[in-house]
Structure formats: structure tokens, C-alpha cells
Amino acid sequence: MTADPGLFETIHSLRAMRRLKPDPVPDEMIRQIIEAGTCAPSGQNLQRWSFLVVTDAEGKQFFGERYHYWLRNRFANTIESIDPASSDGRVMNSALYLGEHMHEAPVLLFCCGKRDWPFVVPQAARVGLAPPSYGSIYPAVQNILLAARGLGLGASLTTMHQMFEPEMQAFFGIPEEWGVVAVIPIGFPLGKFGPVTRAPAPTKTHFNRWGQGKPGLAAPDG
Numbered sequence: 001m002t003a004d005p006g007l008f009e010t011i012h013s014l015r016a017m018r019r020l021k022p023d024p025v026p027d028e029m030i031r032q033i034i035e036a037g038t039c040a041p042s043g044q045n046l047q048r049w050s051f052l053v054v055t056d057a058e059g060k061q062f063f064g065e066r067y068h069y070w071l072r073n074r075f076a077n078t079i080e081s082i083d084p085a086s087s088d089g090r091v092m093n094s095a096l097y098l099g100e101h102m103h104e105a106p107v108l109l110f111c112c113g114k115r116d117w118p119f120v121v122p123q124a125a126r127v128g129l130a131p132p133s134y135g136s137i138y139p140a141v142q143n144i145l146l147a148a149r150g151l152g153l154g155a156s157l158t159t160m161h162q163m164f165e166p167e168m169q170a171f172f173g174i175p176e177e178w179g180v181v182a183v184i185p186i187g188f189p190l191g192k193f194g195p196v197t198r199a200p201a202p203t204k205t206h207f208n209r210w211g212q213g214k215p216g217l218a219a220p221d222g
């Protein structure tokens, strides 16, 4: 097992690791990862999350085929026109690689949230199924990604399942009152962890009033 890299190094190197080895991931690691997810905060501490661990070939094949189909369908125009050497092109290549190999990922972790209307939707307007409570699940999803990185495992957040959600819920027996927020393929990484590429934090920071800067802290660019 890779030694725990420490919190800030973990955060700074938490890239989407889409190229995974086929080697199985020990159950104990999966347990630790899910436990980290369940340490996350949730509204009123209701913990309305549930996790489905998929490792069987049939389940992964079902998911992988549809994920790959919809990825190519949804991004058909981009795939045709993008420069593969550009940074967007590299992200697309990596996403396509994952699409092709999704069924080979050792573990697919489905992060599910109870369907719950946001406060802002008035009672009278609440018809049909509510969306899953994304805000209550994403902290758990981020903890899961951090825990995987801490254990030296590659993982990436994916949401393309939204394109085939009803069929997927039926196949895996996920009840209607639960929604799948993210599906995280997990395995030992083929490549190396490295720093994330992001705009400098001060360009995203305002001080006291929107648009105001402060040397060394805030230099908002929009």
C-alpha cells in the first residue's frame, strides 16, 4: 500500500485517474473508502446516502456498454472537432479511454442519495420524482475520492449514467426513491499521480465586496 501522502498533498494531486489496472481492490480498502464517505456532513446529519459496490462482470458490462455509448453520443460533435493535442482534447481522450475500459474497472462505486426536493421548490410544485439531494451527497463523494487517493488508488467522478438512469436503476434493483449521483470507477492507477491544473485561487476570490481584490489573497478575474 502507498504511504498516506498527507492531506494537502492528497488534495493537490487529486486528479481524475481514468486509466486503471485490472488488479482487484481489497474489500478492506473499499470499506475504508466508503467509511470516509460516511464521515461527510449532510443536511441535518440525515445521512441519506447509500453506496452500491459493483464488481461482477455482468454488472460492469451492462454499465460500461451504456456509459461508452452515451459518452460517444453526447460528445459526438466535440470528438469530431476537438484538437487532441489541446488540453480539452487530452481530457476528452482520457474520458474516452475510461468509456472504452469502464467495464474493466475493478470496482464501480455507485454513490446514491435519497430523492428530496430542495427548499426552494414550493410544495405545490413538487410533482413526480425529486432529484437526489446532490448537496448532501457531494461531500461524501469528495471524501471518497480523497480516501481513494490516500490509499494510492485511482478514481474519477462520473455522471454520464444520467443518460440511462431508469434502465440502470432497474438492472441493479435500485429503488425509485434513491437517485444515483455519481459512479466512481476505482482501481490501482496505471499512471502516476501528479498536481492538478487549476486557475490560481486568488483569481476566484473576492475580498469584502464582489470584485474587490486584496494583495496575496484575492485578485478576482470575473
Ligand SMILES: Cc1cc2nc3c(=O)[nH]c(=O)nc-3n(C[C@H](O)[C@H](O)[C@H](O)COP(=O)(O)O)c2cc1C
Binding pocket: 014, 015, 016, 017, 018, 091, 094, 095, 098, 156, 157, 158, 159, 160, 196, 197
Ligand atoms: C459534477 C462532475 C461530473 C463529472 N462527470 C464526469 C464524467 O461523466 N466522466 C468523466 O470522465 N469525468 C467526469 N468528471 C471529472 C472531470 O472531468 C474532471 O474532474 C475535470 O476535467 C478535472 O480533471 P482533473 O480532476 O484530472 O484535474 C466530472 C466531474 C464533476 C465535478
